[in-house]
Amino acid sequence: TAQGPDSHTAGRPPVSFELFPPRSDAAALALGRTIDRLAEARPAFISVTFGAGGSTRDRSLTVLRYLLEHTDVEPMAHLTCVGSTHEEANRLVREFLDAGITSFLALRGDPPVGVDPHDPDAGLGELRTAAELVQLIHRVQQEREPFGTATMSGVPGASRIADRPRPERVAVAAFPTGHPRSRNLSQDIDALLAKEVAGANLAITQLFWHAEHYLDFVERARAAGVTIPILPGIMPVTSPARLARLTELTGVVPPSELEIGLEVEPDLEAQTELGVAFAARLVSDVLAGSPPGVHLYTFNRHEAVLDVLERVGITDERTASER
Ligand code: FAD
Numbered sequence: 001t002a003q004g005p006d007s008h009t010a011g012r013p014p015v016s017f018e019l020f021p022p023r024s025d026a027a028a029l030a031l032g033r034t035i036d037r038l039a040e041a042r043p044a045f046i047s048v049t050f051g052a053g054g055s056t057r058d059r060s061l062t063v064l065r066y067l068l069e070h071t072d073v074e075p076m077a078h079l080t081c082v083g084s085t086h087e088e089a090n091r092l093v094r095e096f097l098d099a100g101i102t103s104f105l106a107l108r109g110d111p112p113v114g115v116d117p118h119d120p121d122a123g124l125g126e127l128r129t130a131a132e133l134v135q136l137i138h139r140v141q142q143e144r145e146p147f148g149t150a151t152m153s154g155v156p157g158a159s160r161i162a163d164r165p166r167p168e169r170v171a172v173a174a175f176p177t178g179h180p181r182s183r184n185l186s187q188d189i190d191a192l193l194a195k196e197v198a199g200a201n202l203a204i205t206q207l208f209w210h211a212e213h214y215l216d217f218v219e220r221a222r223a224a225g226v227t228i229p230i231l232p233g234i235m236p237v238t239s240p241a242r243l244a245r246l247t248e249l250t251g252v253v254p255p256s257e258l259e260i261g262l263e264v265e266p267d268l269e270a271q272t273e274l275g276v277a278f279a280a281r282l283v284s285d286v287l288a289g290s291p292p293g294v295h296l297y298t299f300n301r302h303e304a305v306l307d308v309l310e311r312v313g314i315t316d317e318r319t320a321s322e323r
Contacts, residue, residue, distance in 0.1 A: 012314045014044040014293035016076075016231065019300055021048060021059035027300070032066065037302040039071040041315060044293060045103060045169070047076035047204075052109030053083055054092070061099055068100050076169060077101045079137075080109025081127035086136070089127055093140040102141075103169040105204065106133040106195075129191070131198040134170050138199045141168060171202040174230055176217035179206075180251040185217070189224045196228050203230045204295050207246070209255050211285030218289070229292035234282055236296075236304040237262070238275035276304050280311040287312065 017038050022028040038046060048063045050056055060077065067075035077096050081089050096104070108130040111123030127133055172195040175188045182188050192203060203226075208214050214232045221230060237243045240262040243254055258278050265271045283294055294314070296305040309315040 013287065013291065015041060015309060015314065016043045016293060016295045017046045017305060018233075018295065018297045019046060019048050019063060021056045021063050022300065023059075028062075031063065031300055032070075034298070034300055034302045035063075035066060035071060035073075037306065038298065039073050041306060041309060043073055045074040045076045047078060047105055047171075047295075050078040050080055050107075050109075052080040052107075053112060054080075057092070057095075061096070064096070064101050065099060074103055074169075075101055076103040076105055076171065078105040078107060079133065080107045081125065081130070081133040081136075082109035082111055083123055083125040085126045089133065089136055090140060093137050094144075097140065097144060103171070104137050105171040105173070106130050106137055106200065107173055108133070129194070130172050131191075131194045131200075134172060134195055134198040134200050137170050169202050170200050171204055172196075172200040174203040174205045174217070174221070176205050176208045176213045177252050185220065189217075189221050189226065192221055193224055193226050196226055201228055203228055205230065205233045206250055207233055207235045207252055207297065209252065209258065209282070211282060211289070214286055214291075215289045218291075231293050231295040232283075232286045232291050233295045233297060234279055234286070234308075235299075236275045236279035236308050238272040238304055239268070240271070242299070272304065276307045276311070279304070280308045283308060283314075284312045287314075 019031065019035070019038075022031045035046070046067055048060050048067075050060050064075040064077055067073050079092060079096065084092070093104075108124075108128070115123035121128070127136065172192070174192050175182070178185050178188055179191070182191070195203070205214060205217070218230050235246070237246065237254075237258070240259070243259060243262055246252075247254055258274070261274050261278075262271050265274055279296075286294070296308065298305050306315065
């Protein structure tokens with residue numbers, strides 16, 4: 001059955017956050033504080049990115065373990081399968097399950113830089129789509145827990161987490177403005193449907209800058225038979241350099257209002273105000289379509305995303321008053 005993020009706070013849409021693994025000890029320390037602040041907003045889950053090819057495996061696991069051991073928030077592990085054999089992907093999923101992680105965002109990932117750009121299959125490995133990874137995750141979970149009776153024995157911090165309900169989310173990516181390599185939006189919707197058929201129970205979108213891109217995509221996906229919840233992924237972008245990098249990475253073209261606006265603002269404070277105000281407007285426009293929740297990309301900073309939530313009135317009141 002479709003499994004949306006559970007509402008942890010009555011009367012407001014569930015929120016969730018994305019983090020990436022820190023690249024230095026100083027960044028790790030700051031991330032601990034950020035996680036503690038984000039946890040106060042009582043998100044449905046916090047997801048942690050994974051470098052395609054496994055480059056961040058250990059650091060991603062460290063962050064996921066921190067979430068398990070120090071917060072009540074459900075950790076969600078991004079996993080990619082690009083370039084992997086079945087054997088390697090199997091081992092990877094087992095390793096995360098052994099660490100106590102039961103929620104995943106299954107991604108194909110991008111092939112390594114340098115593989116033949118004219119050969120669409122080059123560098124993909126044995127698992128060629130995210131849908132195949134979804135199937136593999138279910139298969140491994142099933143083999144380990146044939147009757148769904150998960151135990152936490154052997155997991156560090158088990159005493160703290162043993163009583164928690166253990167959702168088994170297998171989320172996937174969705175692309176409201178199209179994946180850079182797909183020919184048209186129908187192909188993206190077909191890909192999403194294939195992921196649902198493979199067993200995905202949640203979709204999280206790539207960032208988008210206009211609410212109607214998300215709302216139209218959901219409508220088209222529903223018409224095509226997609227039934228799983230589709231969470232809008234929204235990002236407050238507070239610097240022109242970051243926006244340029246994001247555009248390069250995702251291929252999603254920002255509106256000039258935001259792009260030029262960030263360029264002309266005189267200082268960091270004014271840029272932050274613009275980025276937060278833009279994201280808050282986007283969240284509020286998307287909320288008009290009653291999404292199953294809101295997923296915020298944090299850039300490992302809590303201030304901007306918590307500010308966005310406060311502006312749209314979906315912050316947990318306790319959290320807002322404490323800040
Ligand atoms: P798939 O669903 O298998 O395919 C994606 C789309 O590409 C489909 O629409 C399909 O139509 C099209 N497509 C795929 N292959 C081809 C082809 N050969 N020719 C034409 N079209 C094709 N990447 C990371 O490395 N680590 C992360 O942690 C990470 N997190 C992400 C989180 C979110 C919410 C999103 C939206 C993306 C994330 N990505 C991450 C990026 C993702 O790995 C890339 O988008 C990758 O290119 C495809 O992965 P996928 O799971 O979408 O693949």
